[in-house]
Amino acid sequence: MKIIKRPRQEDWAEICQRPHLDITQLMSTVNTVLCDIKTRGDKAVYEYEERFDHVVLNSLSVTESEIDEAETLVSKELKDAIALAHENIYQFHAAQKFEGQKIKTRPGVECWQKSVPIEKVGLYIPGGTAPLFSTVLMLATPAKIAGCKEIVLCTPPNREGKVNPAILVAARTAGVSKIFKAGGVQAIGAMAYGTESVPKVFKIFGPGNQYVMAAKQQVSLGDVAIDMPAGPSEVCVLADETANAVFVAADLLSQAEHGVDSQVLFVTTSEKMLNKVIDETNRQLNLLPRREMAKKSLDNSRFVLVESAGEMMALSNAYAPEHLIIQTANYQEMAEKVVNAGSVFLGQYACESAGDYASGTNHTLPTHGYATAYSGVNLDSYCRKVTFQHLTEEGIREIGPAVELMAAAEQLDAHKNAMTVRIQEIASK
Structure with a gap:
């Protein structure tokens, strides 16, 4: 894991980089x-x-x-x-x-x-x-x-x-x-x-x-x-001094064991918590059956110390994680500031594993920063919205002249005519 303390904002782009593959x-x-x-x-x-x-x-x-x-x-x-x-x-x-x-x-x-x-x-x-x-x-x-x-x-x-x-x-x-x-x-x-x-x-x-x-x-x-463009799985965990280091380490490793190209990002405002999580992550890593895979994943990962809760949230939004876990005393307030994330887990007990299996939310989510533009799988993913409209004679009188003017301005004469013949037919009655 790469440990970064109090990075400048111009360094965030590098922190947010995912593992690169020659494709x-x-x-x-x-x-x-x-x-x-x-x-x-x-x-x-x-x-x-x-x-x-x-x-x-x-x-x-x-x-x-x-x-x-x-x-x-x-x-x-x-x-x-x-x-x-x-x-x-x-x-x-x-x-x-x-x-x-x-x-x-x-x-x-x-x-x-x-x-x-x-x-x-x-x-x-x-x-x-x-x-x-x-x-x-x-x-x-x-x-x-x-x-x-x-x-x-x-x-x-x-x-x-x-x-x-x-x-x-x-x-x-x-x-x-x-x-x-x-x-x-x-x-x-x-x-x-x-x-x-x-x-x-x-x-x-x-x-x-x-x-x-x-x-x-x-x-x-x-x-x-x-469904969406996607890549290796990832998690971002935000923690303050009130977080449970054992829980944080467990959450980081639960993601790291997905594969060697997975990535975890840990961001905290507490240097004491940073050191606790590093120690606990190393301890738990040695107990995992898939520790070699998780270890390689941690090589792609970053543990970051920042100055404030606002900076912590801003870095997370820049990263746009697939999974975001917020273990802070003010997690509800932090949640209001989430802009880019696939699925968010609030408080000490909302582990990512709950969403992966049985809480009810969907675990098929955008990765690799695509949370800036894509949602995770939901009911709408399986549907199309078909649009309908119905116009009466009154409707033609209401919007017909505007349609004629706009079509003419775009030099689409056949579009204009499709409305004009209706206006003329109504006027002739």
Whole structure:
């Protein structure tokens, strides 16, 4: 970890830098795989599954009997935890339903919007170092609430051709329509273009490694929508002298264990707290099974001492973290000043893990500073707003002359004429 004390504001840009990757070769490799999937469909997916996931498959589809078997392999305690998380996620996202209003902008001019679900959505669920069955709940639950007709899920199988049973249980719980054994770039390509087995979808959701992210970005250029640009996971923790150093260190490490390219940023106004958190982070790190991965992540990370709470909040907004944890005595006041963040956790007991699993909020969030412009996944992510308007003769009289003038000023004569013929027809009555 890099320790920075009382940095000047001109140094903030460097503090806010994420780990850099040379993606030139990466993008070329991804493009080659995507083109192959687009051309050869299932056959190419099978070959890439053998090459990258080291499994020879007879079928890409997960059968109902495989899901039934998975139910027997997951403990009752874990199934109960999945059910609890699903209930909370459902409640939180169901409350986001859009209620449109009809607005009369002028007499005889009425406008409104209707929320329409995206018919076919694709969910990508990583299954490598950490099979993210929680992400199934986060992505499929709002899709089901929105009313998406087809919810397609792709996830890599193990070398025996089996999908992690908790992923299958979560998929059944959340209402996934179809599940396929495909990982990485080949999964994204299959959902973007469609193959003999995998349906083409209209929007792809879900996290993944740098290859998955690159694939999502490439297919979004012309073939399918994606949830958001995203990269390695990250957290920013703000703490004053009242914070619990054990909790802070645990929160930092919970993010660091995601992967070697994850990043944590710790900002405090207390030098005593800074030293406590450094010591506690090192102590807890040695107890983690994934300590080597977390240690490499900490190499990308920064622990920063600043002069004031205002400076602490300003640095966080400049960083625009995926996750923001505020452990200060005045966390409610600090929360009002949050401008850029994916998801915010307030007080000593709101650990990021709560949001990752079971509080009800969504954990699919913008990373790499994209929180300046993007929201995390929510119910609206699965919907489109279709706009309607209705005009009467009175409405034409109200806005018709303005439309004619504006169209003429833009030299769009056919636009002007479309209004003029209506005005003339009404006047002739």
